[in-house]
Amino acid sequence: MGKERRLLTLVICLVLGGALTAAVLGATRTAGPHAGAPAGAPAPSDYVDIRDVPPAPAAAPATPADRSDGSPGSVAVDCGRNEQGHYNEDNLVVSPGLRAGAHHTHSYVGNLSTDAMSTDESLAAAATSCAGGDRSTYYWPVLRRLDRPGVRPHETSAGHGNSGEIVPETSVRVEFRGNPVSKVVEMPPFLRAMTGDAVARTAGSDAHVRARWGCSGSPDRSTTRYPRCPEGDRVTRTLVFPSCWNGLDTASAGHRSHLLFPGGNGVCPTDTFPVPELRLSLAYEVPAGVPVAIDSFPEQRHSPRTDHAMFVNAMTGPQMAAVVDCLNEGRACRT
Template sequence: MTVAVAAVAVLVLVASVVVLTGTADADRYVTELDQVVDEPEVPSVVVQCGTNDERHLNADNPVVSPGIPFGAHHTHEYVGNKSADARSTNDSLAAATTTCEKNDLSTYYWPVLRLTDGTGPDAHADGGGLHGNVGEVLKPKSVEIRYAGSPVSAVLPMPRFLRLITGDPAAFTSGYGPNTRARWGCSDKPGRYTTKYPLCGSATTLRTYDFGSCWDGNNTDSASHRTHVVFALAGGACPPKTFPVPRLRVTVGYDVPQGRPFAIDSFAEELRDPATDHAMFVNVMPEALMSEVTGHLNGAR
């Protein structure tokens, strides 16, 4: 574990220019990152969980659709808990093994990124081609799991088995509402991002997932998987009747070959829109490890 302080439809690509044969995707690929990250520096802790070398992939969603095989209708990439799937329970997750250091049994997962001019092994399978997600799955180059403190107060430990989602997998059909939190970037343009697919050239393409960090103090889940943990207000304070917990940020990097088209998996009706990017998390850290992380985050206060 590393402790740090941090500011926390068809297309052809020619060089860095996007040439489209249809108009539906014309505005989904950009070379400019038009949004700026502006946030205070806070203590943070990085937990090493690898890059899914074992290729733990499935079309399940143990947070949103537990008990329903292929319930995601698109393929997810996992790090952490090696057993996570539709059948997962608190007991099964706690009894599993993990790719993370210090026996962090948590599960962290997000939709796969595909090179859409290739062929994936699931071209005729649920979550893959049967749900409109075609192409070669691109393995991440890097995955960073970072927990950050609050800029205004100490944080409480996350409760074990807390379940979270960030981003809106239905952002396209819902008109890019308030749950849309897709953040795409390039490694050579730190502090800048876009909700569209970035053309990063030889730089690493980044996907960043920030999770809510203001807990209701009682529940490890809710019907929407959102109302029990919400996002902090401007300035970092939590809304009334919520309590700050470590803020999870997952950053995934890819070496996207220049000149090749790419897209994330999505529900078929979402048309693989980049704004539908999202991620899920189940906290299965041993309580002693969560206490250690929380202590680091509060220690510099």
């Protein structure tokens, strides 16, 4: 009889233990991988006081020979700062045709129609936020305040642990630069480009980490971590794209082999040609001490090293030709 009671007690314990485990797992799945769990948030080491970041060494001035052989001009493209509220969870470059394929929210300037279902034809026919008529699309993951909940549709639709109030861009600078040692050639229509590594935290290498973070009051200091800026400074992000084209393709598997970065001396790899270098410079008003994070995949835990951006060239032939002429002639232009 005692043996039967002990067996009954063991069965009851197993049943109750299984029910409790199921309830905990169910609650975890419902809440999501980051809810209430510091493991889903950026690590303390992902932040740095900008005053602890050493200044970058001053760049050597270009010699007359460099200026004559290179393309020292610049072209600023005025596309606003996403005043239209163009957000979605799509990624036309990486996952075309797949709704919510990014699993996090992107912010856009330029082409106002861009989503996962966009085509070359739809981009060419759409409206744009760029004052000069550039229909290209430029986009990147949103930056969020972690001290405030997101309540608007585009703040709550991403899921996957991406939560918090989206911080709007205070300024967005879209700029094309030349090559320090060569003339540039035109980008082909509808060239796809990507910079940065959305899976850098788990990649095992920082080879594709490109974004630099900083504070507006310390332009000579940059970091791959989230900067803690003094009161009154803006948080800045700078994303530079590869600018050596293989001369053949507008896209490639992995999105990295048709466009490469030049070497440190500015020389493009063999069998590639220098094209205008796209540089996105973003700035945000963030009160001192407020924690921020970019959207990411859950396992990337909002690491600042996963910052990235995408671009699709939808300029007309004459628009791209004007960019190339300005760069090769060494002028400072604005469109």
